[in-house]
Amino acid sequence: MSDAHTTDPHGGELAVTGPIADPGLPEHQWRPTDVDPAKEKRAERQVVGFFLLSALSTVAFLVAYFTLKIGDNWHVIGGFGASNMALGLSLGLALLFIGVGIIQWARKLMGDHEMTEMRHPARSSDEDRETTLQALSDGLEESGIARRPLIRNSLLGAVGLLGLPAVVLLRDLGPLPGDALYHTIWGRGLPNRPMRIVRDGIWTPILPSDLEIGDLVNAQPDALHNPERYDIDPADVEGIELQVHKSKASLILLRMQPEDIKHGKDKDGQSRENWAVDGIVAYSKICTHVGCPISLNERTTHHLLCPCHQSTFDLADSGKVVFGPAGRPLPQLPLAVDDEGYLVAASDFDEPVGPSFWERDYYER
Template sequence: MPTGPIADPGLPDHQWRPTDVDPAKEKRAERQVAILFGLSAVSTVAFLVAYFTFDIGDNWDVIGGFGASTMALGLTLGLALLFIGVGVIHWARKLMADHEISELRHPARSSDDDREVAVQALTDGINESGIGRRPLIRNSLLGAVGLLGLPAIVMLRDLGPLPGKKLYHTIWGSGTKQAPMRIVRDGIWTPILASDLEIGDLVNCQPDALHNPERYGIDPSEVEGVNLQIHKSKASLILLRMNPGDIKPGKAADGSSRANWTVDGIVAYSKICTHVGCPISLNERTTHHLLCPCHQSTFDLADSGRVVFGPAGRPLPQLAISVDDEGYLVAQHDFDEPVGPSFWERDYYER
């Protein structure tokens, strides 16, 4: 057998493509590429039209069970990228130069001496460990390593039981006609008079039942320890006062107007972002926009908590408020939709 280097066989003869020898076919391929790029441009324009046409969260805004906004934006952007990719490939295959080019490649392998030293060190390590002649150790090691995957599966139980309908309700609904649930300042638990707030004021709030459960017929043990944190995480609220003329009343889940959900320009919304559940309270006073610091989702508190920017897919849930006989702000009833981010069991358009 030969021991010297193999002779360079050279490159095969170049095969001319139809577009290389026929100007008509070359022009046709050029037009095809241009059409593909044009279709990409049309898809991009369609993306922009869809962005400004389809509103987020309207019940009519559904295509095949999916949000029309999501479907339209995803489809048009996907087609825009697809047409560019196909156009570039077609351009390369039909029109770009296709002569093969070769260059010398220097060996990247280590020297024979280095390779021998590395192999010998590995062999010595295996021999010294005795894993080859001690099957008991080898098999028990493999069994132990294999079982390490089970804790990850078992720890899934720490996620707890399915919440059922617990995410649909908060303690705000525990108020009664005789004792409507008061809105109190978070941390100091003082009730709030409508006259306490000036235009532009934003207040972080909680339900009074977390501090005075007996007033609402609630067992105090239900608002202690972990239960207290659960209630606070779901019931956290923000109040914002604005000019009443700036408010655009939306519709409740039952289709009725939210015109009576405010008090002298004071609106109440869940403090929990509908994207991934971050607490939010960064207020843009002149626009009534509330910004989430985690991923910059922005909600318009003058327009039913509508999403105006960012990844959040649903408006902030609004709480209907009024005043009691003493003039303190109270909740009319619970939120009419689940608070926080979406979850599997929830209808995306449930309001």
């Protein structure tokens, strides 16, 4: 084999011709909008039209949200509810029209120049960085966003309106709580008929003599089983409302020696000495860490352990946290007995049950 020739598989010789020349780029083809001002204007109107259609679709979403109700009797194709279909189509079209408008803007009106760049190290040189920033600036200039205020403003308007569906959809996360986080159904007992404490699941009232030292009982308000007794509408304790009330009002009763109880103070600075009955104390069953139900009792220490993250509360000392991630004591329910000797709630919990929230205050016990 020589430097100038090589042999092909059939025994012939091929001349070495050297590297292939760079064919370069074909001649640039100008777009109709680059050479015809009328077509440029028409393309601009098309882009603005898509952005306006997006804005109208967003408005249609809002109208559908407030006028069509879930569960309407009339349906559309495929059995889909009118509300779901209208919301899905209008929001989908709002996003689609913005995308189509931006694509049309890029294809027909933005700068149309072929660019090549040789490979370079991972970190660009300072010169390349400056060039990139300049190219970005040039790109913004070539996009025409500064000299096409109609496109710019219609795009900003369409994108801005898309924030409204996000705002109104937040309303579907649930009803506004108002002051519901601060109160439970325990506080709805009548002044002359305080609410009885009943065993969870079997709804039987509890006498202090029913509990022995060390006994722990899961309890609920009698109103969940006998709402009329406390002038409560039965519809208020059915279905989802029943589960909400149970989750907030779930209670733990524990009986210990009365001398073991360290009576703290309530939020008004008054002693809790009269909150217990014959050594029986009542606390929320809901952990103040993340809301797990707790009932693991250590009889000799009066400690209550949450099985989720091992927060431990001292029921003999105002439910204070002795271990774990919980940041607040368990809310305590003041107890009394009614005319028949059954345990009742003297009032509601002295503070909100469950995990902390922004507006919740804390006081030392």
